[in-house]
Amino acid sequence: MPSSEFNLLTLDVAETFVSLQGEGAHVGLPMFFIRLAGCNLRCRWCDTVYAQRPLKRFLTLSQLISLWEQNGALKYVQITGGEPLLQKNVYPLMEFFLKKGVKVLLETNGSLSLEKVPREVVKIMDLKTPSSGMEKYNNFKNLAFLNGKDEVKFVIADRNDYLWTKKIIFSFYLPVFTNVLVSPVFGRLDPRELAAWVLEDRLPVRFQLQLHKVLWGDRPGV
Numbered sequence: 001m002p003s004s005e006f007n008l009l010t011l012d013v014a015e016t017f018v019s020l021q022g023e024g025a026h027v028g029l030p031m032f033f034i035r036l037a038g039c040n041l042r043c044r045w046c047d048t049v050y051a052q053r054p055l056k057r058f059l060t061l062s063q064l065i066s067l068w069e070q071n072g073a074l075k076y077v078q079i080t081g082g083e084p085l086l087q088k089n090v091y092p093l094m095e096f097f098l099k100k101g102v103k104v105l106l107e108t109n110g111s112l113s114l115e116k117v118p119r120e121v122v123k124i125m126d127l128k129t130p131s132s133g134m135e136k137y138n139n140f141k142n143l144a145f146l147n148g149k150d151e152v153k154f155v156i157a158d159r160n161d162y163l164w165t166k167k168i169i170f171s172f173y174l175p176v177f178t179n180v181l182v183s184p185v186f187g188r189l190d191p192r193e194l195a196a197w198v199l200e201d202r203l204p205v206r207f208q209l210q211l212h213k214v215l216w217g218d219r220p221g222v
């Protein structure tokens with residue numbers, strides 16, 4: 001049982017739902033998703049605009065844990081946003097799930113320090129490409145907190161983004177210590193074009209399409 005303190009600690013939550021993981025090494029696995037509200041960035045092609053601003057829909061950690069239990073106590077929990085690291089109470093929540101033996105995935109825009117994120121959490125970190133308009137917020141110091149179970153994600157809208165991505169991958173030797181994912185901005189870049197560039201360059205990355213968008217368009221799940 002969560003500690004009584006969990007009845008007092010709250011998080012601003014945009015939504016919770018069960019869906020299939022849409023990206024990365026865990027693609028296709030059913031998970032419980034917790035999307036926190038509020039983001040410090042404003043990416044041009046943001047697909048979760050509704051979670052950019054704080055919503056003041058506060059749930060206690062106990063309530064969130066109850067929702068997870070009511071939804072089958074799945075062994076995978078993904079915490080996403082918005083930007084989840086803006087809210088400090090996300091840390092005790094991650095610790096709780098880890099202690100329960102749950103695999104915790106954290107999706108972050110990478111602009112805030114990952115230093116205090118527990119090692120066991122699977123970190124899925126964006127590096128913002130130029131077309132996002134948020135490139136200057138990339139915090140490359142965070143690469144020091146990633147390892148072989150974590151993922152760096154580039155979302156690519158055009159050829160310029162691709163060339164930038166390639167340069168970053170090789171400058172920081174990303175594939176040597178972590179997993180590198182590239183995907184096209186949904187509806188903006190033909191996936192076949194990106195696939196052709198990756199193959200032409202023999203780029204050591206995982207090309208991916210967001211499974212949930214293939215299945216359900218802009219909705220996160222069924």
Ligand code: SF4
Nearest residue numbers: 039041043046082109
């Ligand atoms: S970091 Fe994510 S949630 Fe924030 S604006 Fe960019 S795409 Fe949207």
